[in-house]
Amino acid sequence: MGHGQRALVRDVCLAVRPGRVVALIGPNGSGKTTILRTVAGQLRALGGVVELFGRALDEVPATERAQEMAVMLTGRPSTELLTCRDVVEAGRYPFTGRLGVLGEKDHEAVRAALEATGTAELTERDFAHISDGQRQRVLLARALSQEPRVLLLDEPTSYLDVRSQLEVLQLLRHEARERGIAVVASLHEVDLAQKAADHVICIRDGRVMCQGAPDEVLTAERVAELYDLGPGAYDPAFGSVxxxxxxxxxxxxxxxxxxxxxxxxxxxxxxxxxxxxxxxxxxxxxxxxxxxxxxxxxxxxxxxxxxxxxxxxxxxxxxxxxxxxxxxxxxxxxxxxxxxxxxxxxxxxxxxx
CATH class of the missing domain: 3.40.50 (Rossmann fold)
Structure with a gap:
């Protein structure tokens, strides 16, 4: 995986099942975003294959891919005179055909996503003039409005206060469990990965250092190695550094x-x-x-x-x-x-x- 012909991430082998939350953790620059962008089809895999429900990703038509997979990366969309409702409704365009006209089912999906993310009160606000935390929630609503089977998120808890972080992770767990969505999210906060993920993948220097259940992977020794911490700096009992x-x-x-x-x-x-x-x-x-x-x-x-x-x-x-x-x-x-x-x-x- 990488940009152009330069491999930035190697030897990645992972499988994500419906109904499970997988967390990618590791230092900045370790390759978490590259993995997500490759799985999303935004970067071409330089080797190996990415499969979506048993089919090679590059063989899945773009419209069908957008109906199956929702992606929320860290970049902010460039909007001009768009309301938050407009941004969330964009998540339904893979289902609307060439005219882009939303039907009742589409409007219901948008309403449900706005309610689930606590952004219904923002619907008529200008997306460009709300806080970073509110933008994060609106973008999550857009992703959920697609009613995807796979949800890819890069740092979904960025810009959020403590309460909002917990609410977002509870929402992701609920969506995974109740709707059978496969969720893959990169996280900076080790304690959140410990609390919310079913499976944790530790990325360091472009490779998978280890992966497994949170209590197996997030030990004091492994977290210290992952982030170059001093002995005893991470306490798995508290999930704190x-x-x-x-x-x-x-x-x-x-x-x-x-x-x-x-x-x-x-x-x-x-x-x-x-x-x-x-x-x-x-x-x-x-x-x-x-x-x-x-x-x-x-x-x-x-x-x-x-x-x-x-x-x-x-x-x-x-x-x-x-x-x-x-x-x-x-x-x-x-x-x-x-x-x-x-x-x-x-x-x-x-x-x-």
Whole structure:
């Protein structure tokens, strides 16, 4: 796959089944858009073959291809005095014949797409004078109005706020499931691919690095390799990429647990302050995050009360720090002995706040 005679992407083998959402992820310039444009028939494959429901793509007439496949790429269409309704109605032209006159079925498909994407209120607005996020939704409505069997999208969540990103991905999952559409989308946000995709394909340097189910592919090691991240920067439990762990001996000890320490951990990381924490259970929310951000963390086994051994180890680390921050408001049965750490911090005059 590539431009002219220059191959930009090699050795790509993928199959997309109806009703499934496939996400392409990878660094900028890795070849995601080239793959989409080739599958869409906008770029000629320099080798191999692209098939649409068992037929070679170059043997499928353009009108039939447009009836089966909808494409939403990152480029903005050049519009002049077109309303949002006009843009969405353009998705029905493969079905209208030479005169381009929309029938009742076409109008119903347009109405359904506008409602599904939350753009019905924009129908009479000038497409050129709405926000980038609104344009993104209108273009998605145009693609859905085609009632395609295959939907190709390049960065469909670009320009959207967090709520709109989730709504768009929920819509794509709904369309895939309810109407049996095969959806292929390139995404920049690893956490969105983890949440929304049935299958993830990792693209790096023009090749498929790996592919599979999200929980198989989006491991800390593979995401770090894909994006050249430092060790521990990506946490698959949260689907998040964290700042690099501050270097040096711990200056602050954080008593946390149950997710109470997350904001403190991240604030210390933003400030470049190396910190230690404990005693945390291994798969507690704070325990997982500490693996990425803390320079030292003391753990207890899951579902076990904090032991005397773990408290003694944590107390030794705590007394070597300049200050202590306690994020928990009280202690329960499983972390009761962490109260001893709080007492040690008070006795040593290390407690902040």
């Amino acid at each position: 964290e700042l690099a762990r501050p270097e040096g001996d711990p200056e602050v000890f954080v008593i946390a647990g149950g997710g109470t320490g997350a904001a403190c951990f991240r604030q210390l990381a933003r400030d470049g302050v190396p910190f230690a924490t404990g005693v945390l259970h291994e798969h507690d929310a704070d325990g997982l995050l500490a693996r990425s951000l803390a320079v030292r963390a003391i753990y207890e086994r899951d579902f076990e009360p904090v032991s005397e051994r773990a408290v003694a180890q944590a107390r030794e680390v705590l007394l070597g720090c300049r200050r202590v921050i306690c994020c928990v408001g009280g202690f329960g049965t499983m972390n009761a002995r962490n109260a001893e750490l709080l007492d040690a911090a008070r006795a040593a005059g290390l407690l902040s706040g």
